[in-house]
Amino acid sequence: MVAQVTNSLVKCLLIILGLISVIVNIVLICLNSNRLPKCHLQVPDSITANHTDHGSIFADLTPKEYQAIRDYMWSQKDLRISHSPTAKPSENFLFLIDLQLPKKRDALQYLDHHAQKPQRKATVVVFFGEFSHLKEYEVGPLPGPLHHRDVTKERYKMDALPFAARTVTIGEYVEIFTFLHLKVFQKLETELRESFGYIPNKSELNPFEGMPRGLKPGDRKTWISFFRDESGMYIHPVGFEVLINHENKNSSNWTLDKLLYNGVYFDTIERFKQSYEKGTVKKIVFKKIPNYASLKPRRKPTGVSPQQSYLQGKRFSVKNNQVIYMDWSFAFGLSSLTGMRVFDVRFRGERIAYEISVQEAMSVYGSNTPGMILTKFLDSSIGIGRFAHELVRGVDCPQVATYVDVYRYIDTNATQRFRNAICVFEYDVGRPLRRHFSDFFHNSYGGMANSALYFRTITAIGNYDYIWDFIFYQSGSVEARVHATGYISSSFKIDGSLRYGHQVAHNVLGNIHTHFVNFKVDLDILGVNNNFLTKDMAYEEVDLPWTSERKAKVPYLVENQLKTELQAALTHARSPRYLHVASNQTNRWGHHRSYRLQVTSFAGDHLPESEPEEKSMSWARYKVAITKYKDEEPTSSSLYGQNYMWDSVVDFSKYIGDDESIQNEDLVAWVTAGFLHIPHAEDIPNTVTVGNGGGVLLRPHNYFDEDPSIHSPDGVYFLPGSEQDCEYNRVACLEKELCSPTLEPYTYNGFEGVLKFD
Numbered sequence: 001m002v003a004q005v006t007n008s009l010v011k012c013l014l015i016i017l018g019l020i021s022v023i024v025n026i027v028l029i030c031l032n033s034n035r036l037p038k039c040h041l042q043v044p045d046s047i048t049a050n051h052t053d054h055g056s057i058f059a060d061l062t063p064k065e066y067q068a069i070r071d072y073m074w075s076q077k078d079l080r081i082s083h084s085p086t087a088k089p090s091e092n093f094l095f096l097i098d099l100q101l102p103k104k105r106d107a108l109q110y111l112d113h114h115a116q117k118p119q120r121k122a123t124v125v126v127f128f129g130e131f132s133h134l135k136e137y138e139v140g141p142l143p144g145p146l147h148h149r150d151v152t153k154e155r156y157k158m159d160a161l162p163f164a165a166r167t168v169t170i171g172e173y174v175e176i177f178t179f180l181h182l183k184v185f186q187k188l189e190t191e192l193r194e195s196f197g198y199i200p201n202k203s204e205l206n207p208f209e210g211m212p213r214g215l216k217p218g219d220r221k222t223w224i225s226f227f228r229d230e231s232g233m234y235i236h237p238v239g240f241e242v243l244i245n246h247e248n249k250n251s252s253n254w255t256l257d258k259l260l261y262n263g264v265y266f267d268t269i270e271r272f273k274q275s276y277e278k279g280t281v282k283k284i285v286f287k288k289i290p291n292y293a294s295l296k297p298r299r300k301p302t303g304v305s306p307q308q309s310y311l312q313g314k315r316f317s318v319k320n321n322q323v324i325y326m327d328w329s330f331a332f333g334l335s336s337l338t339g340m341r342v343f344d345v346r347f348r349g350e351r352i353a354y355e356i357s358v359q360e361a362m363s364v365y366g367s368n369t370p371g372m373i374l375t376k377f378l379d380s381s382i383g384i385g386r387f388a389h390e391l392v393r394g395v396d397c398p399q400v401a402t403y404v405d406v407y408r409y410i411d412t413n414a415t416q417r418f419r420n421a422i423c424v425f426e427y428d429v430g431r432p433l434r435r436h437f438s439d440f441f442h443n444s445y446g447g448m449a450n451s452a453l454y455f456r457t458i459t460a461i462g463n464y465d466y467i468w469d470f471i472f473y474q475s476g477s478v479e480a481r482v483h484a485t486g487y488i489s490s491s492f493k494i495d496g497s498l499r500y501g502h503q504v505a506h507n508v509l510g511n512i513h514t515h516f517v518n519f520k521v522d523l524d525i526l527g528v529n530n531n532f533l534t535k536d537m538a539y540e541e542v543d544l545p546w547t548s549e550r551k552a553k554v555p556y557l558v559e560n561q562l563k564t565e566l567q568a569a570l571t572h573a574r575s576p577r578y579l580h581v582a583s584n585q586t587n588r589w590g591h592h593r594s595y596r597l598q599v600t601s602f603a604g605d606h607l608p609e610s611e612p613e614e615k616s617m618s619w620a621r622y623k624v625a626i627t628k629y630k631d632e633e634p635t636s637s638s639l640y641g642q643n644y645m646w647d648s649v650v651d652f653s654k655y656i657g658d659d660e661s662i663q664n665e666d667l668v669a670w671v672t673a674g675f676l677h678i679p680h681a682e683d684i685p686n687t688v689t690v691g692n693g694g695g696v697l698l699r700p701h702n703y704f705d706e707d708p709s710i711h712s713p714d715g716v717y718f719l720p721g722s723e724q725d726c727e728y729n730r731v732a733c734l735e736k737e738l739c740s741p742t743l744e745p746y747t748y749n750g751f752e753g754v755l756k757f758d
């Protein structure tokens with residue numbers, strides 16, 4: 001009995017001791033918690049931005065809108081539009097539906113004066129095979145009831161556009177491929193097998209076209225070069241090219257006009273066959289080779305490259321087609337033809353630009369083989385925005401970027417969705433925006449990282465990939481930039497080829513070519529009434545007031561106002577260094593508030609003006625050309641440029657030919673950036689972006705009274721003794737706040753080394 005009582009007491013004591021121990025531990029943990037590291041960096045989801053509906057007037061058409069327009073046009077019995085996605089050239093085909101931009105005056109009334117929202121309309125392009133002409137329609141208002149109006153005459157001063165000016169559609173390509181199969185491959189099976197390893201349905205030859213398609217208006221004669229059926233076919237030319245005349249809308253009337261084999265021309269298949277059989281043409285003997293064009297890495301990845309993250313959440317917001325970032329806001333769109341564009345670009349609420357948009361990408365090639373002798377590509381004729389495909393996270397854009405889907409209706413019979421074809425991200429460009437370390441007197445450090453917002457799309461147009469960026473900096477600058485990458489175009493090396501480029505693989509010539517890109521920059525500096533100013537520097541000889549020993553040559557400021565369109569058409573060779581779109585208003589210091597256009601370009605000559613094709617690319621004459629804004633001059637190039645180069649329906653030089661006044665007017669700057677590409681061994685397998693770019697930077701110049709980035713929350717400042725203080729240097733506390741074992745502890749001892757005068 002006594003033993004039982006003793007056992008119970010022991011148990012009770014143990015339980016009480018246990019409880020006391022738990023309570024003491026809790027109290028101790030609570031008491032000591034202040035001494036443990038705090039990992040309390042706040043990570044909000046994203047900024048809360050005050051979006052408006054204003055951007056919607058520039059928004060691309062929605063899938064519902066595309067379908068409504070298509071169905072409406074299909075229901076117009078008199079237009080007799082085919083429903084097939086691969087309509088033949090002889091049929092009527094609805095080639096394109098794209099947003100019709102509102103008239104600028106209406107848009108500004110809506111944006112600035114609460115006027116009624118401009119009606120939403122579409123531009124519709126119909127290729128009328130039955131009637132052998134092309135027409136453009138305005139269809140709207142959306143959401144309906146819809147009406148259509150033929151606007152061809154209004155836009156192009158002709159009742160209908162020439163049939164030969166149309167883009168080659170998927171439907172026409174189907175017929176071209178069938179033609180090649182029946183009229184070339186089937187007839188030359190033996191020769192093509194022996195020469196190029198051609199085996200039907202197993203080892204094919206892939207076609208690549210030269211453009212333009214002929215020598216004069218109305219021509220549709222295309223040189224097609226053939227390439228091995230490998231990935232990266234563009235750098236696998238086989239030395240075989242054919243000229244097809246496909247002018248007639250019925251493919252049964254098409255003809256094979258010429259052949260080229262190993263540098264020798266033949267008029268017919270038969271003549272080539274005879275020559276090949278007799279051995280009078282030097283035969284190319286097929287040899288299987290490893291695919292040097294493959295992009296499969298030659299070594300396996302060993303890890304992941306550095307990735308950026310937003311430690312405190314995104315500082316920008318994308319809603320519908322409007323982006324808000326720090327002091328910036330803008331609306332965006334992606335035209336199937338011209339590509340990326342932004343509108344109503346504002347900094348601190350003030351509109352800087354009404355529109356900044358890509359207009360055209362052009363390349364002129366040199367060669368001694370026919371597929372490329374004449375080649376001058378004008379990409380908007382096939383569609384620049386059309387080829388914006390899904391972007392790859394971590395490579396095309398940072399993993400943490402915001403991705404936007406786009407919808408298009410071009411060369412098809414249904415709306416197509418392209419997921420994640422636009423990306424938006426904030427990125428530290430890796431070089432301070434500004435900094436100063438005060439070594440002499442008043443020791444201090446002030447600086448700021450250059451974190452900017454990127455708005456990007458990438459278009460893969462055939463062999464080339466163009467990376468298009470609009471970049472918004474915290475100093476109030478905005479930049480439009482393009483970089484080229486992808487495969488070069490090449491031709492089979494024959495005698496004399498090296499005059500037109502360098503050899504880059506066995507029998508492969510990388511052809512010399514140019515890249516020219518045109519941007520529309522519609523700046524509105526404090527309203528639409530602006531002037532075009534130039535500034536530069538010259539030397540003048542001056543007396544030295546304190547001595548007669550000698551004179552000195554001193555730089556001085558040369559300022560001019562260019563008053564007419566022709567005066568302000570500045571070629572690549574002749575342009576003052578500073579170009580400004582300026583307001584009549586002045587800043588605190590009495591200078592005209594302006595934005596400067598700083599063009600990064602190594603363009604050179606585009607094409608001698610005596611060449612008939614030059615009319616379709618006359619925008620490329622000028623590094624910067626300023627025109628008075630007109631709704632009738634919306635683009636510098638057109639859908640019809642490529643296949644009607646010799647009598648182009650849009651000839652930019654006519655925009656400035658009337659030499660209108662540009663004083664106190666609404667001004668548009670048409671900016672051309674470009675570079676010469678002499679392909680070299682390192683273009684194999686792909687051209688790299690490093691060094692292959694150009695663009696235009698729009699930067700404030702006396703627009704503000706000081707650099708606006710001084711107000712940025714990213715500014716860093718400290719003095720001797722306050723190096724570890726986080727009040728104006730958030731990075732100093734990052735390691736503690738994140739408790740990150742990978743972050744180096746923050747230290748700064750730079751003031752130890754300053755000059756001392758005592």
Ligand SMILES: [Cu+2]
Pocket residue numbers: 484488513514515677687
């Ligand atoms: Cu190139």
